[in-house]
Amino acid sequence: MKRDIGRDELAAIICQAKQGEESALAELCTYVYGQIYAFLYYRVPRPEDAEDLTSDVVLKIVRALKRQRGNFHAWIYRIARNRLIDFYRKRGVRSEVSLGDVPEKELTKSEDISKQIMTKEKLRKGLQQLTDEQRQVIILKFVEGYANNEVAAIVGKSVGAVKVLQYRALRALREYFSRRGYAEGH
Amino acid sequence: MQKGIEEILDRLIAEINKGKSVEDCLREYREYAAELRPLLELFEQIRGLPMPEPDSRRVASTQRKARTLIEEKRKVKSFSIRDIFVLSPALVRITAVVVLVLLATVTTVMLSADSLPGDALYSVKLLAEDVQYFLTFDAEGKARLHLMFADRRTNEFACLVQPGIPIHRDLLADMLNETGLAIDRIELLSEEEAAQLIAHAEACNHAQLSLLEETMEQVCEDDRVTVREAIETCMEQHKCIECLQNGNGMDETDCPCEGP
Numbered sequence: 001m002k003r004d005i006g007r008d009e010l011a012a013i014i015c016q017a018k019q020g021e022e023s024a025l026a027e028l029c030t031y032v033y034g035q036i037y038a039f040l041y042y043r044v045p046r047p048e049d050a051e052d053l054t055s056d057v058v059l060k061i062v063r064a065l066k067r068q069r070g071n072f073h074a075w076i077y078r079i080a081r082n083r084l085i086d087f088y089r090k091r092g093v094r095s096e097v098s099l100g101d102v103p104e105k106e107l108t109k110s111e112d113i114s115k116q117i118m119t120k121e122k123l124r125k126g127l128q129q130l131t132d133e134q135r136q137v138i139i140l141k142f143v144e145g146y147a148n149n150e151v152a153a154i155v156g157k158s159v160g161a162v163k164v165l166q167y168r169a170l171r172a173l174r175e176y177f178s179r180r181g182y183a184e185g186h
Numbered sequence: 187m188q189k190g191i192e193e194i195l196d197r198l199i200a201e202i203n204k205g206k207s208v209e210d211c212l213r214e215y216r217e218y219a220a221e222l223r224p225l226l227e228l229f230e231q232i233r234g235l236p237m238p239e240p241d242s243r244r245v246a247s248t249q250r251k252a253r254t255l256i257e258e259k260r261k262v263k264s265f266s267i268r269d270i271f272v273l274s275p276a277l278v279r280i281t282a283v284v285v286l287v288l289l290a291t292v293t294t295v296m297l298s299a300d301s302l303p304g305d306a307l308y309s310v311k312l313l314a315e316d317v318q319y320f321l322t323f324d325a326e327g328k329a330r331l332h333l334m335f336a337d338r339r340t341n342e343f344a345c346l347v348q349p350g351i352p353i354h355r356d357l358l359a360d361m362l363n364e365t366g367l368a369i370d371r372i373e374l375l376s377e378e379e380a381a382q383l384i385a386h387a388e389a390c391n392h393a394q395l396s397l398l399e400e401t402m403e404q405v406c407e408d409d410r411v412t413v414r415e416a417i418e419t420c421m422e423q424h425k426c427i428e429c430l431q432n433g434n435g436m437d438e439t440d441c442p443c444e445g446p
Contacts, residue, residue: 020256029249033240041238051241055248062252063259118231120238142232148196166199167192170225177228 005031010072018066025062033058035073036080038144042124043084043135057083073146074154077136122177129176134169137162191218198222199229302342303357326379329371333386336364340394347397349404355412362419365390369426377433384430391427395420 005013010031016024037054044050057080061068068075127135136155140146141162152159198211208226212219295314298307319331339361346354365387372383398417405413 020260022253022256025252025256026249029252030245033245033248034237037240038238047238050238051244054240055244055251058248059251059255062255118228118235120235123232123235138232142229143235143237163192163196167195167225170195170228174224174228 014065014068014072018068028065029058029062032061032076035144036076039077039080039139040084042120042127042139042143044087049087053080053083053087071153073150074156077140077154081136126173126176130169130172133157134165134172137165138169138173141166191221194218195222195225198226202226202230203233302345303354325371325374326383329368329375329383330386332364332368332371333383333390336361336368336390336394339364340390340397343401344397347401347404350406353401353405353409353412355409358412358416361394362416362423365394365423366419369423369430372430380430384427388424388427388431391420391424395424 013024013028013031017028033054036057037050040050040053040057041047044053057076060079060083061076064079127138130138133155137151140151140154141148146154148159148162152162155162155165157165194215198215201211202208208223208230211226212223215222294307294310298305298310298314301307301311315331315335319328322328322331339357343354343357343361346357368383368387368390372380372387375383395417398413398420402410402413402417
């Protein structure tokens with residue numbers, strides 16, 4: 001699935017990239033780009049916005065790479081999250097929720113919709129109903145495939161708290177999709 | 187109860203990730219099946235979504251920008267003092283030690299300024315004076331220093347004099363000696379250079395004489411002779427200063443300081 005670089009291999013790439021080795025830097029760029037793009041994809045209205053933001057974030061990471069200490073993933077997602085906050089602040093929107101973007105037909109409850117399968121667009125709308133932490137847990141764990149302890153390090157919570165967030169997020173999503181007519185059945 | 191469900195949900199998600207079906211998972215937790223089934227199905231649907239794939243052209247473009255960024259950084263990076271320390275941790279340690287020693291020295295010398303004979307820091311004060319004298323090369327500067335040291339010894343002597351307590355004879359000798367050395371130095375200077383210093387020497391000598399006359403009334407019998415001799419020395423030095431003031435200079439016959 002999501003990440004095909006092992007922990008040790010990634011540590012070696014980061015180390016070489018910090019020393020300015022070009023091939024390692026290119027490899028790290030590709031890896032980080034994929035991770036951050038998936039993280040931002042569900043949190044901005046359009047895929048193009050995710051591309052722009054991801055490119056910005058990756059360049060910020062490259063610029064600050066030599067100063068990086070501690071958990072690498074926690075660091076890159078913190079940069080991404082800050083850039084996202086900045087993105088919404090510039091647009092004058094306080095949160096990521098923007099139901100105005102949801103096409104009317106999707107908001108209409110009907111028997112047909114309940115038989116539809118999950119799509120990225122539907123998940124994006126559903127995630128907008130969650131709290132920031134719940135949204136991070138769903139994306140990091142279900143979309144990006146991180147383990148509980150990795151998610152905990154990234155969001156700065158305990159593993160127990162991550163499990164609680166995961167449960168509440170799934171319940172909130174399920175309620176949202178039920179209300180919108182998109183139930184669990186296919 | 188709720189905490190149990192959260193744990194169970196997490197455990198079942200892990201099982202599904204390993205390949206187990208939702209139904210198989212729920213068989214172990216029939217009492218929670220109604221609540222967990224929709225959540226696990228929702229999880230399966232989210233997990234089944236393809237990972238959002240970025241545009242490869244954007245990835246390549248970002249890679250190019252990153253490479254350019256690094257190259258620019260390398261070019262712009264110029265030599266700075268900070269680099270020396272980054273490259274040589276030993277130099278950092280040496281610099282730190284030198285700075286600490288300097289700070290400690292300056293602080294000690296400053297603290298010793300008000301010390302008196304018998305204080306722990308008095309030797310530091312004298313050492314600092316020796317260093318200052320050693321680092322002064324011109325005759326006028328040395329004469330000024332002798333006068334400054336004479337003033338200091340006078341003040342120290344005044345602080346230590348107490349009725350009935352023996353006087354500090356070494357300090358008294360130093361006090362008079364510094365004034366005498368100042369007079370010797372002033373004699374070697376030109377008239378213009380000497381004028382201001384002569385006035386200073388006169389003031390210093392006058393202060394010493396007044397102090398010794400006051401001391402005479404307070405000291406014990408043993409010290410009276412010493413103080414009387416000191417007063418005589420002061421008066422002789424006063425005559426030498428008068429000679430300098432009159433511009434006559436001093437020769438061995440005129441000046442009482444030189445003696446017969």
